[in-house]
Amino acid sequence: MRDVSRRQFLIRMTGLGAGAIGVMLSIPALGFLLSPLFAQKRIAWLTVGAIDQVPVGTPTVRYVDMPNEQGWPVPSERRVVYIVRKSDGTTRVLSNICSHMQCDVHWEPRLGQFLCPCHGGLYDIDGVNIGGPPPAPLPQWVHRITLDPVTGQHVLEVQNQLDERV
Numbered sequence: 001m002r003d004v005s006r007r008q009f010l011i012r013m014t015g016l017g018a019g020a021i022g023v024m025l026s027i028p029a030l031g032f033l034l035s036p037l038f039a040q041k042r043i044a045w046l047t048v049g050a051i052d053q054v055p056v057g058t059p060t061v062r063y064v065d066m067p068n069e070q071g072w073p074v075p076s077e078r079r080v081v082y083i084v085r086k087s088d089g090t091t092r093v094l095s096n097i098c099s100h101m102q103c104d105v106h107w108e109p110r111l112g113q114f115l116c117p118c119h120g121g122l123y124d125i126d127g128v129n130i131g132g133p134p135p136a137p138l139p140q141w142v143h144r145i146t147l148d149p150v151t152g153q154h155v156l157e158v159q160n161q162l163d164e165r166v
């Protein structure tokens, strides 16, 4: 009886130990899986460039290098932005990604509209969807314009955040 009890005790303790080790080993894996839920993206302002030469009323292509989230010193990707300067002094910074199936749209001067070549989607100069299948306006970059004290030029910056909608 005493041997059996001892055996049972050892079996239970072994099971308990194995369970504790299993729990301890799973904590890092759980942390890895759940960390994206709690990660906060650092907001950064990315320089697009001087915009004084961007013509009013003509959407103009510029590029912005997105920082590498893994910390590498090289940009992760280069994104196209369309700068739209209006005669009322406002500026919009539009993404070129179609809201239908993410094809690249481009400004079509003959139409005076943004055209998506994939399915013929059309957007007006403010990025509002006005024809074809796109269900929503073009995404719009959060942006700001600062004055470079050295060159005296107005410089456009966009956030590395996801785009906001028009």
Ligand code: FES
Binding pocket: 098, 099, 100, 101, 102, 103, 116, 117, 118, 119, 120, 121, 132, 133, 134
């Ligand atoms: S992807 Fe642009 S219209 Fe379909």
